[in-house]
Amino acid sequence: MKNHYILFPLMIVVSLVLLHQVVQRSLVTQQPKATTDPDSQMVDFLQRYIRINTAHPHPDYKGASSFLMREARKDGFTAQEITLSSGYPVVIITYEGNDPSLPSIALNHHMDVVPATNIQDWITPPFAAEIRDGSIIGRGTQDMKGIGVVQYHALKALKDAGLRPRRTVHLLAVPEEEVGGFKGTKLLVQTEAFKKLNIGTVIDEGVASDDEKQLLIKLTERRPIQIEVTARGQLAHGSHLACQNAAHDLIEFLESLVKLHKHSQLTAKKFHPGMLPSYNVTSLAAGSTATLNVVPACATATVDIRVPPGMSLQEVKDYLDENMKVYPDIKYAIKAIATEESILGLEESSLYKKLEEVCHKHGMTVAPHHFEASSDLRFYHALGIEGVGLTPFTCKENLHGTNESVPIKNLIQGRDILLDFLKSQ
Numbered sequence: 001m002k003n004h005y006i007l008f009p010l011m012i013v014v015s016l017v018l019l020h021q022v023v024q025r026s027l028v029t030q031q032p033k034a035t036t037d038p039d040s041q042m043v044d045f046l047q048r049y050i051r052i053n054t055a056h057p058h059p060d061y062k063g064a065s066s067f068l069m070r071e072a073r074k075d076g077f078t079a080q081e082i083t084l085s086s087g088y089p090v091v092i093i094t095y096e097g098n099d100p101s102l103p104s105i106a107l108n109h110h111m112d113v114v115p116a117t118n119i120q121d122w123i124t125p126p127f128a129a130e131i132r133d134g135s136i137i138g139r140g141t142q143d144m145k146g147i148g149v150v151q152y153h154a155l156k157a158l159k160d161a162g163l164r165p166r167r168t169v170h171l172l173a174v175p176e177e178e179v180g181g182f183k184g185t186k187l188l189v190q191t192e193a194f195k196k197l198n199i200g201t202v203i204d205e206g207v208a209s210d211d212e213k214q215l216l217i218k219l220t221e222r223r224p225i226q227i228e229v230t231a232r233g234q235l236a237h238g239s240h241l242a243c244q245n246a247a248h249d250l251i252e253f254l255e256s257l258v259k260l261h262k263h264s265q266l267t268a269k270k271f272h273p274g275m276l277p278s279y280n281v282t283s284l285a286a287g288s289t290a291t292l293n294v295v296p297a298c299a300t301a302t303v304d305i306r307v308p309p310g311m312s313l314q315e316v317k318d319y320l321d322e323n324m325k326v327y328p329d330i331k332y333a334i335k336a337i338a339t340e341e342s343i344l345g346l347e348e349s350s351l352y353k354k355l356e357e358v359c360h361k362h363g364m365t366v367a368p369h370h371f372e373a374s375s376d377l378r379f380y381h382a383l384g385i386e387g388v389g390l391t392p393f394t395c396k397e398n399l400h401g402t403n404e405s406v407p408i409k410n411l412i413q414g415r416d417i418l419l420d421f422l423k424s425q
């Protein structure tokens, strides 16, 4: 009996120690473990990037650039952050090639996104980056954090495989693209830090093809000239036949632009719309509906003109100036203009051919694309740097839309396509 008195408390102590160890072990196994699977790492990276809210008008650039710097250094890349004269940061992540004297390759993406409006129609919160039915949903998944993350993970896969291309590769994360790039890439390309990168080739954002088997390679962009036209005339009674009606003069003047626009529309059956000029009247204002018998003294309109490659900005300005001579009381003011002259990207270029070859290897076809709008690519083209826009994954195109999303399997395929391209450089 005496022995039992000693054994009993001893058994309780031993049991408690064992129980403690079991609980500790189960707690440890419940801790989220950092995954080593490259596909899961890429998905996790994109989710964390989307959750940093870089939507205008108050993009968290500091959060985005710190995130990219931290990840790049952890993964063993050389990374630098430079501050532009606008005060915004640019992150440059570098993987040096075997021959650093060769012109380098830049994989460019913008960190900023457009705001997520229409919140009630999103099936998940736009900055939660949740996964539904195999797709990541969130603002920026397509435009263009998803592309940036695919670019980063193609470069990481190259490095992790111990492969080094001949040419140095830089990943550029830039601000302000969604508001014209004037305080972003436009300033970046003027810096000494940029010149030192010796960039010969740029791959920037493209557009999704809406076709599971095809990628579009963006070769050209159009440049905007947005003008405000003002006509001045006589304030007069609505019954007067002989008065100078500002609204009439404006309509006549605009008619010449509308004719040019319609001509492009007809020609668009033969040519890609991105290769033709467009002249969209975007606002019209004259007089008042309060009284219907007053001829207005002033009439205004705004016109959004898009200038294709092969046509100079000066040509458009000359046309406007010539037309103004017929209407001495009409003046126009340029409200916004992309001053860069563009270069004509070609399907015959070795860059296009190489991308085509790589895509074929992955069972995909490619098609040339001539973008109707413009992106940061124009700043690189203006310097004579060869460059294309490539969204390396297919998805249902939903740029700036509600429930913007990208299928995970397509992200993985996109990374593998870019990886093969980088291997060939």
Ligand SMILES: [Zn+2]
Binding pocket: 110, 143, 144, 177, 205
């Ligand atoms: Zn974009």
